[in-house]
Amino acid sequence: xxxxxxxxxxxxxxxxxxxxxxxxxxxxxxxxxxxxxxxxxxxxxxxxxxxxxxxxxxxxxxxxxxxxxxxxxxxxxxxxxxxxxxxxxxxxxxxxxxxxxxxxxxx
Ligand code: HEC
Numbered sequence: 001x002x003x004x005x006x007x008x009x010x011x012x013x014x015x016x017x018x019x020x021x022x023x024x025x026x027x028x029x030x031x032x033x034x035x036x037x038x039x040x041x042x043x044x045x046x047x048x049x050x051x052x053x054x055x056x057x058x059x060x061x062x063x064x065x066x067x068x069x070x071x072x073x074x075x076x077x078x079x080x081x082x083x084x085x086x087x088x089x090x091x092x093x094x095x096x097x098x099x100x101x102x103x104x105x106x107x
Contacts, residue, residue: 036102036104036105037063037066037102040066040098041061043095043098044061044073047091048089050089051089061073070103070106073099077091077096078103
């Protein structure tokens with residue numbers, strides 16, 4: 001999260017000194033700012049797959065299945081609050097926000 005904020009700060013200060021017609025300079029910056037899906041995927045890997053790999057191998061999250069599993073993820077994390085299981089895998093407020101941001105990009 002700190003890295004993401006830094007990137008946003010860097011890219012906005014970068015834009016200030018750049019003419020809006022200079023697309024050559026803008027393109028690489030855009031790719032540096034992480035997409036909601038990629039941010040969510042990193043959280044699913046770090047906070048969910050660590051356990052699912054062993055304890056629930058049928059639901060190991062991947063870039064391919066995370067969208068189809070998103071209704072279940074939403075239900076377990078935000079409605080029932082059953083996941084992530086165990087204290088050592090708690091999500092930080094920033095991680096909750098990033099997961100939600102991704103869920104909101106889906107219809
Ligand atoms: C410490 C272990 C552990 C962690 C961490 C964990 N899970 Fe789970 N999860 C399980 C186990 C075990 C099951 C299967 C049994 C059950 O549903 O309780 C499960 C089941 C699920 C299911 C299926 C529920 C259903 O039956 O529909 C979803 C979805 C899920 N987890 C999402 C997540 C997400 C998202 C995270 C991370 C934010 C996460 N889990 C973190 C252990 C874990």
